[in-house]
Amino acid sequence: MIYKNLAVNAAGHLTFAGYDTVTLAEEYGTPLMLMDETVIRNRCREYRNAMASCLPEGSMPLYASKALSLKRIYEIMREEQMGVDVVSIGELYTAVQAGFPAENAYFHGNSKTDADIRFAMEQGIGHFVCDNVDELNAINAEAARQGIRQKVLLRLTPGIDPHTHEKINTGRIDCKFGAAIETGQAEELVVYALSLPNVELRGYHCHIGSQIFDHAPFCDAAVMMLEFLADIKARHGFSAPVLNLGGGMAVPYTNRDGSISYAVNIRNIGKLIDETCTRLGLEKPAILLEPGRSIVADAGMTVYHVTGTKEIPGFKNYAAVNGGMADNPRYTLYQAEYTVLPASRMEDKADFLCTVAGSCCESGDLLQEDVLLPKPVRGDLLAVLTTGAYNYSMASNYNRIPRPPVVMLTPETHYLAVRRETLQDLLHCDL
Numbered sequence: 536m537i538y539k540n541l542a543v544n545a546a547g548h549l550t551f552a553g554y555d556t557v558t559l560a561e562e563y564g565t566p567l568m569l570m571d572e573t574v575i576r577n578r579c580r581e582y583r584n585a586m587a588s589c590l591p592e593g594s595m596p597l598y599a600s601k602a603l604s605l606k607r608i609y610e611i612m613r614e615e616q617m618g619v620d621v622v623s624i625g626e627l628y629t630a631v632q633a634g635f636p637a638e639n640a641y642f643h644g645n646s647k648t649d650a651d652i653r654f655a656m657e658q659g660i661g662h663f664v665c666d667n668v669d670e671l672n673a674i675n676a677e678a679a680r681q682g683i684r685q686k687v688l689l690r691l692t693p694g695i696d697p698h699t700h701e702k703i704n705t706g707r708i709d710c711k712f713g714a715a716i717e718t719g720q721a722e723e724l725v726v727y728a729l730s731l732p733n734v735e736l737r738g739y740h741c742h743i744g745s746q747i748f749d750h751a752p753f754c755d756a757a758v759m760m761l762e763f764l765a766d767i768k769a770r771h772g773f774s775a776p777v778l779n780l781g782g783g784m785a786v787p788y789t790n791r792d793g794s795i796s797y798a799v800n801i802r803n804i805g806k807l808i809d810e811t812c813t814r815l816g817l818e819k820p821a822i823l824l825e826p827g828r829s830i831v832a833d834a835g836m837t838v839y840h841v842t843g844t845k846e847i848p849g850f851k852n853y854a855a856v857n858g859g860m861a862d863n864p865r866y867t868l869y870q871a872e873y874t875v876l877p878a879s880r881m882e883d884k885a886d887f888l889c890t891v892a893g894s895c896c897e898s899g900d901l902l903q904e905d906v907l908l909p910k911p912v913r914g915d916l917l918a919v920l921t922t923g924a925y926n927y928s929m930a931s932n933y934n935r936i937p938r939p940p941v942v943m944l945t946p947e948t949h950y951l952a953v954r955r956e957t958l959q960d961l962l963h964c965d966l
């Protein structure tokens with residue numbers, strides 16, 4: 536099995552975190568999102584421990600909550616002493632409502648409105664990760680109005696190509712995010728930030744992309760950013776105490792993917808940071824990392840009921856399920872690969888090659904192609920693995936389909952973190 540928390544029980548059912556997925560589906564209904572809380576907590580600890588031992592003092596992980604944003608996850612992040620990255624006041628509001636301290640939140644995004652900035656400051660946001668001059672001016676003005684000095688990091692683009700999927704590659708020069716080092720615009724932004732009375736510049740941020748297995752692109756980015764830091768110190772006398780290297784470490788989705796050790800990657804990045812700071816005669820900045828996917832993706836699984844199969848002679852076979860792009864748009868958007876398992880018939884011979892199709896009224900609504908299953912019959916359960924990141928958070932009500940519930944699994948119990956949407960919920964905002 537691809538993950539350690541998966542097994543098959545005597546009934547031939549898939550178990551997840553020790554629980555029979557068929558029993559859970561009976562209790563909570565389908566589609567059903569399951570999250571193994573132990574995996575989430577262990578991953579937070581892996582990041583925290585590795586960063587505490589291999590990176591400069593003050594270094595810490597911030598959970599990039601765009602991967603999965605719901606009240607319970609922010610409670611877990613507070614308990615695990617993680618910071619969080621939020622990208623909207625909706626995420627910030629959810630965090631604050633869950634009791635997460637706003638001073639440990641970093642507010643990202645390339646397009647914040649005055650209302651966003653005001654709301655975040657009123658909540659006592661710790662840092663803004665500021666994208667451009669217009670935003671700096673707006674932050675400075677609001678901070679002056681509230682009589683504070685607001686801490687900011689500046690979002691920079693080091694121009695690293697991590698050889699990942701084009702659509703999720705955010706670190707290149709031609710990009711809507713941040714200011715490029717290469718063009719001199721990053722330096723201009725720093726100089727401008729330093730001139731603003733109600734802005735306290737704390738350092739720099741970059742994010743080179745997502746689903747990156749290798750540590751080398753992170754090392755390249757760290758060196759570029761440290762050289763920039765040294766350059767600014769030499770030319771303008773400002774030595775940034777914080778360097779945020781963003782998120783992006785990968786998660787294996789199928790057996791074809793490589794494996795990854797976050798602790799080893801962090802150790803390698805730490806070694807290079809030490810060497811580079813020594814070479815540049817630089818005091819080591821505290822390092823922040825922003826893992827999203829690698830905190831929650833492989834903690835998640837979605838369970839669906841099969842509604843039927845279709846064989847089109849000379850073409851292909853379909854197995855349709857009672858969910859799809861409304862709860863997981865990632866195959867439709869990115870042709871993202873997933874492992875699909877026949878949760879209720881794990882011991883049966885898998886000899887039916889098929890496309891797993893969703894229920895939306897759109898031919899592109901597929902969950903996966905070329906999946907080998909025991910020929911499904913209506914009522915079978917299918918499990919799609921690794922759905923903890925960018926599934927629930929990207930889910931929609933397209934076709935007026937209610938969102939599934941999110942059920943957390945712990946060694947002792949299982950419980951609802953988010954209940955299933957009802958038909959009445961769908962009318963919540965309709966007047």
Ligand code: LLP
Nearest residue numbers: 599742745746782783784825826827828925
């Ligand atoms: N920090 C920043 C500034 C980011 O933009 C992102 C992701 C992260 C951290 C977290 O990256 P992670 O560790 O999760 O790779 N919807 C896409 C992923 C978009 C990622 C956008 N930024 C997907 O489903 O693959």
